[in-house]
Amino acid sequence: MYFEGTDVYVAEKDLRVAVNAAIRLERPLLVKGEPGTGKTELAKQVAAALGLDLIEWHVKSTTRAQQGLYEYDAVSRLRDSQLGDKRFEDIRNYIKRGKLWEAFTGGRKTVLLIDEIDKADIEFPNDLLQELDRMEFFVYETGETIRAETRPIVIITSNNEKELPDAFLRRCFFHFIRFPDIETLHAIVDVHYPGIKRNLVRAALTQFYEIREVAGLKKKPSTSEALDWIRLLVSDDVDPETLRGDAKNALPKLHGALLKNEQDVHLFERLAFLARQRGG
Known part of the structure; x- marks a missing residue:
């Protein structure tokens, strides 16, 4: 897989080198730059150029890392048990898959965009360290381990609103998109x-x-x-x-x-x- 830009996205040489290096290393690509320099669009164009599906996770100030893995709706399960609904007998009915789960088990290689990671709490990147590094996570409610069938291409964007932890940075290939001349x-x-x-x-x-x-x-x-x-x-x-x-x-x-x-x-x-x- 080799990214050379697309007809609708002008990618300078340094950016193309960064994308392809991250793909070869199988490391997340962390992209920083001024707002409006095409960081989010990069993930879309990489997916389009390589013929891959794009999974987008847009981070907000209230977003928790766990949401990217899965969420367990214990309240709904309790309500269904009280109402006699047979669904409550299978706990899997109350587990909502997150974007990482989708990317890990989609059946084919995908591009996973984690957009504006610096919007979330400072602990957010640290909470994803092992999952992004090992490409697996454990589901406590069912006792199963979710592993990436095919390792996704992970593109992470940041507007540099806050510093990211060193441990997280070590696991990424970094590129700063300079404002175009x-x-x-x-x-x-x-x-x-x-x-x-x-x-x-x-x-x-x-x-x-x-x-x-x-x-x-x-x-x-x-x-x-x-x-x-x-x-x-x-x-x-x-x-x-x-x-x-x-x-x-x-x-x-x-x-x-x-x-x-x-x-x-x-x-x-x-x-x-x-x-x-x-x-x-």
Whole structure:
């Protein structure tokens, strides 16, 4: 199995190397990077490129590691026993399989995405150490051990909101997705919007990178936001000439696609006001 990217996902050489190294080592691939740099999409594209099923586990602040293995519904079993329901005699009726269980016993190789692992409690990664390392876990209620029939390709994403334990990091192959340079982002735009006016894309991306470099910006716009913005510029048939100039001297056109909080909007309004004063 070898990942080379897809027609709809521009994967730089270092990223392709990381994916293929993790596959060969049979280690989870831990992917970090700014939000919007394609970490989650990577798992989908790896699955598509290799012809594998994708199992997605989206982690939340309340997610527990046990949920990825299985959950036992003791309350429902007790209720059914009181009601005389024969289902209660088989404890397996009350065990809900988690995403790891699905990936381990699906009958064929899969891609398992554990998305935004840093959202959960700090103990969450530690609680999955042995399961991801040995590719097995024990079900106490039934006394059985669930082992991976075929080892899945595990891709774990993190937005770097909190540090991950060293013991967990040792078991992963790591890759940081750097924010794409202007040429790479141009290629990404071409993939999503083939045939788009090149002079508009060049002007838009020039301003986009100027915006990202503005000092004091609370949230830098991401790749996905750049794509949304360019799509709007094309829909409104914006003249590329109106985008040229210093991004610091005016609020960007259709700025709601790029600036996602009032502090950043006010920052650009102040910069535009100061620029007009200097010009006057």
